[in-house]
Amino acid sequence: MSRVDFGITNGIAVLTLVNPPVNSLGGELRRALLESLERAEADGGVEAVVLMGSGKGFSGGADIREFGTPKALAQPNLPTLHSHGRRTP
Numbered sequence: 405m406s407r408v409d410f411g412i413t414n415g416i417a418v419l420t421l422v423n424p425p426v427n428s429l430g431g432e433l434r435r436a437l438l439e440s441l442e443r444a445e446a447d448g449g450v451e452a453v454v455l456m457g458s459g460k461g462f463s464g465g466a467d468i469r470e471f472g473t474p475k476a477l478a479q480p481n482l483p484t485l486h487s488h489g490r491r492t493p
Contacts, residue, residue: 406433408440409458415451417444426464427457429482431475433467438480441488 406423419440421427429437437455444450457463470476480488 406430406436408433408436410440410443412444412447412450415449417447417450417453419444419453419455421455421457421463424459427459427462428464428467430467430470431478434480434482434485437485438488441485 409418409420409422411418411420417440419437421429421433421437423430423433427433441453444453466476
């Protein structure tokens with residue numbers, strides 16, 4: 405099961421990707437990441453977000469099991485996640 409662990413320390417939201425063994429960015433993890441980003445954005449005390457991976461590395465990238473399937477293009481996709489929550493000072 406994929407998930408994103410969420411914590412806040414001193415105004416910094418720490419989002420940890422948990423999808424062993426390589427934290428691949430499949431649809432389930434992308435949805436969990438979007439929910440965590442929205443949670444951080446809604447919290448007025450959060451000033452920054454740190455994204456990290458559990459285990460030995462950050463992320464192995466796309467989930468190859470989804471290649472060639474509708475899941476590979478399902479929302480939220482990586483461009484959506486990348487642009488989500490951008491704020492201007």
